Amino acid sequence: MRIDGQRLWDSLMELAQIGGTEKGGVCRIALTALDGQGRDLVCRWLREAGCEVRVDDIGNIFGRRPGTEDLPAVATGSHIDTQPTGGKFDGNYGVLAGLEVVRTLNDHNVKTRAPIEVCAWTNEEGTRFTPVMMGSGTWAGVFKSEDMWVRPDLEGKTVGQELAAIGYSGTVPAGPSAGYPAFGSYFEAHIEQGPVLEDADITIGVVLGAxxxxxxxxxxxxxEAHAGPTPMPLRLDALLATARLIEAVNRIALSEAPYGRGTVGFMQVHPNSRNVIPGRVKTTVDLRHLDAAGLERMQAALYAAAEEIAGGTRTRLGGIKIDIKLATQFPPCAFEGECVSAVRNAAAALELPTLELVSGAGHDAVYVARKCPAAMIFVPCKDGISHNEVEDARQDHIEAGGNVLLHAMLARAGRV
Amino acid sequence: MRIDGQRLWDSLMELAQIGGTEKGGVCRIALTALDGQGRDLVCRWLREAGCEVRVDDIGNIFGRRPGTEDLPAVATGSHIDTQPTGGKFDGNYGVLAGLEVVRTLNDHNVKTRAPIEVCAWTNEEGTRFTPVMMGSGTWAGVFKSEDMWVRPDLEGKTVGQELAAIGYSGTVPAGPSAGYPAFGSYFEAHIEQGPVLEDADITIGVVLGAxxxxxxxxxxxxxEAHAGPTPMPLRLDALLATARLIEAVNRIALSEAPYGRGTVGFMQVHPNSRNVIPGRVKTTVDLRHLDAAGLERMQAALYAAAEEIAGGTRTRLGGIKIDIKLATQFPPCAFEGECVSAVRNAAAALELPTLELVSGAGHDAVYVARKCPAAMIFVPCKDGISHNEVEDARQDHIEAGGNVLLHAMLARAGRV
Structure with a gap:
């Protein structure tokens, strides 16, 4: 059994016309009228495919294809809201790949023991309303609906008002409930939004976690001192110390290969004049790792490096001071073993080359994984670029990912 | 014979009242009415000390105490214009120490073979009109008076207009002439504007050059790439490469101790976001050395380091590109051996501890040195700070520098 790759591609292109931009991207920001039009189209397609559609009180959409037994659903999905200069594939692919799974099961008249559900989560991008991943986070109990409803956009319009305006303030309380227990499994197909698969020329990414x-x-x-009259040994150069910290961040990340990431992306130098030794630098460090122990090691190494760098500058004039404060953190998410195996096995059965990798960024699946077994399927995107109107993906990759999703879900839902 | 340290100090404090700021600094910007008042006071003092005062066509002031023979003058001086948030000592000290030398010779009824001249150079700071060191540079033939006269400030007023407005557009052509040949020697006393003397607890700096x-x-x-999905080996991080260049600049300067200086003071990171790997960095490098060969070596090492850093980043994705352009250069200036010896000998005779050092910044003496033998005398300033209202110096240091100036000039002018 195979999905209809052309049908999936055509649906993606049709949905991309709602909010389509001149440069070939999509601007369909969460809870705008365009988002409402996109939702209407997806709901219509789901109903046409025989699904029962429900909307929860944070606007998440669920399309259910019944199973033969009273089991938790095997679900899939993503989001259809986009960045202001977004692309056709980010999120939309995950929702429409789920729709295509349902259509394919219908085509082949296949029944499953567990119900199949297709989810479209509200406001994943967080570009108009914070927080990001609002719908899946609320479903997972990380946020409360009543707290989310009052979140305003820049014009003061709230999530609650805008859900009502587009007709998506549902009555079902967000989250697993007696009628709709947590999913038996959740899969999310997504473009990689990074360069790994394309670089390795591999079609399917088996995502181990985030x-x-x-x-x-x-x-x-x-x-701060004048660059001319101040000899090298009498300097306390804040930028030189920062340069050493940048090198240390890189070394720390490399020592935690392949999953460690360390990035210094922001820098503000004071007074930022070519002939003045910098007296103060504000900068940032972004550390990532697949497991909490690794993150702990990286943080400890960062603090130790800062201490060593500052210590090395101590003169009778004093020394450099390096002050590090934790600003934000997101815990690592390891996807569930059997769901990951279902992805791996489906790709193997389809004779598709796979690479095991991790998601460096957040996805709805990361929140959903707090409530039920979950996994993700990545397919390559051109040059690793996303959140950009030039975002692009190959039709054969889109189709391959859809087939992996079909067979992974089928394995978990049980073909009757 | 000793100068009157209290009189010198009192004159400094009196001049500092013209444009004096609440924080104890001075704001007496070149060719403003306040600069005119300062000039008037200095000229009056010079005349009261028996000097013949002349003004050249760029507004430089020369006060001459006649000698007994027809010899080139032995001169000293500096400038009395200040930064907008300037101090009491920068420049003013050099002019008034010269005045104090004349007063002291008068007190002791000492005649010299060569005339003694005190110079106050126009617009050393360059804060209102560029270029910096305009008066001494014009005297030295680096600039032409007619080119300088048309230089505008931000309001469009020109140097020529403003010289006339304050009554200092003299008729003598700037520069050595038949009537006023280049000086036999030129000395300039100045606060160090750096931390070396204070750090070493030494009173007199014998300045070898600039x-x-x-x-x-x-x-x-x-x-540019997202910090999350991009593994370390697939990055082309412009900021990491820049960090390595900063470390290289420091290493290059240290390898040319004690006179090599290397500073990275400016940095602009793009897109400057904490979770985006920087795609582009604009920065600067300031290299300094006492001799041209040393500067050449440093520049070659800079280019080699950049090539090595860029080369180390080459992957199948391409590589980092480091583009370096020479923006400005000032040649090194070695002061004349006999003038430097005169300073060294005067300090030794006065039993004052000396340190041989270099000027990291520009001074009028650097331009004057193009036309005649010249040297400088540095005294410590508090915390090495200058170009700041908190600029400060000790009265005993100010006096000691004045005594060194007196005896160095006397040695070169010849006591009758």
Missing amino acids: LGQRWFDVEVTGM | LGQRWFDVEVTGM
């Missing part, structure tokens, strides 16, 4: 993140704010304080 | 400078604009280009 990296935990720790974000730090760093302030390095030295002593 | 560092040559080469300023570079640098652009580092990598590839």
Whole structure:
């Protein structure tokens, strides 16, 4: 059994017309009228495919294809809201791949023991309303619906008002309930949004989990002085110390290969004049790792490196001070073993080459995984680029990912 | 014979009242009415000390105490214009120490073979009109008066207009002439504007010369990518490469101790977001050395380091590009041996501890040195701070520097 790759592609292109941009991207921001139109189209397609559609009180959409037994559903999905300069595939692929699974099961008249559900989660991008991944986070109990309803956009319109305006303020309380228990399994197909699969020329990414993140704010304080009259040994150069910290962050991440990531992306130098030794630098460190122990090791190494760098500058004039504060953190998420195996086995049966990798960024599946077994399927995207109108993916990759999703779900739902 | 340290100090404090700021600094910007008042006071003092005062066509002031023979003058001086948030000592000390030398010779009824001249150079700071060191540079033939007269400030007023407005557009052509040949020697007393003397607890700096400078604009280009999904080996991190360049600049300067200086003071990171790998960094490099060969070595080492850093990043994705352009340069200036010896000998005779050092910044003496033998005398300033209202110096140091100036000039002018 195979999905209809052309039908999936055509649905993606049709949905991409709602909010389509001149450059070939999509601007369909959460809870706008365009988002409402996109939702209407997806709901219509789900109903046409025989699904019972329900909407919860944070606007998450669920399309259910009944099973033959009273079992928790095997679910899949993603989101259809986009960045202001978003692409056709981010999120939309996961929702429409789920729709295509249902259509394919219908085509082949296949019944499953567990129900099949297709989810479209509200406001994954967080570009208009924070927090990001609002719908899946609320479903998972990380946020409360009543707290989310009052979140305003820049014009003061709230999530609650805008859900009502587009007709998606449902009555079902968000989250697993007696009528709709947590899924038996959840799968999410997504473009990789990174360069790994394309670089390795591999079609299917078996996603082992999502990296935990720790974000730090760093302030390095030295002593501002004129570049001319100040000999090298009498300097307390805040930028030189920062350069050493950047090198240390890179070394720390490399020592935790392949899942460690360390990035310094932001820097503000004071007074930022070519002939003045910098007296103060504000910067940031972003550390990521697949497991909490690894993150702990990286954080400890960061603090130790800062201490060593500062210590090495101590003169009778004083020394450099490096102040590091944890700004935000997201715990790592390891996807459930049997769901990951279902993805791996489906790809193997389809004779598709796979690579085991991790998601560096957040996805709805990361929140859903807090309530039920979950896994993700990645397919390559062109140059690893996403959140951009030039976002692109190959039709054969899109189709291959859909087939892996079909067979992974079928394995978990049980073909009757 | 000793100068009157209290009189010198009192004159400094009196001049500092013209444009004095609440924080104890001075704001007496070149060719403003306040600069005119300061000039008037200095000219009056010079005349009261028996000097013949002349003003050249760029507004430089010369006060001459006649000698007994027809010899080139032995001169000293500096400037009385200040930064907008300037101090009491920068420049003013050099002019008034010269005045104090004349007053002291008068007190002791000492005649010299060569005339003694006290100079107050126009617009050393360059804060209102560029270039910096305009008066001494014009005297030395580096600039032409007619080119300088048309230089505008931000309001469009020109140097020529403003010289006339304050009554200092003199008729004598700037520069050595038949009537006023280049000086036999030129000495300039100045606060160090750096931390070396204070750090070493030494009163007198024997200045061997001024560092040559080469300023570079640098652009580092990598590839912007999301910090999460991009593994370490697939990155082209422009900021990491820049960090390595900063470390290299420091290493290059240290390898040219004690006169090599290397500073990265400016940095602009793109897109400057904590979770995006920087794709582009604009930065600068300031290299200084006492001799041209040293500057050449440093520049070659900078280019080699950039090539090595860029080369180390080459992957199948491409590589980091480091583009370095020379933006500005000032050649090194070695002061004349006999003038430097005169300073050294005067300090030794006065039993004052000395340190041989270099000027990292520019001074009028650097331009004057192009036309005649010259040297400088540094005294410590508090915490090495200058160009700041908190600029400060000790009265005993100010006096000691004045005594060194007196005896160095006397040695070169010849006591009758």
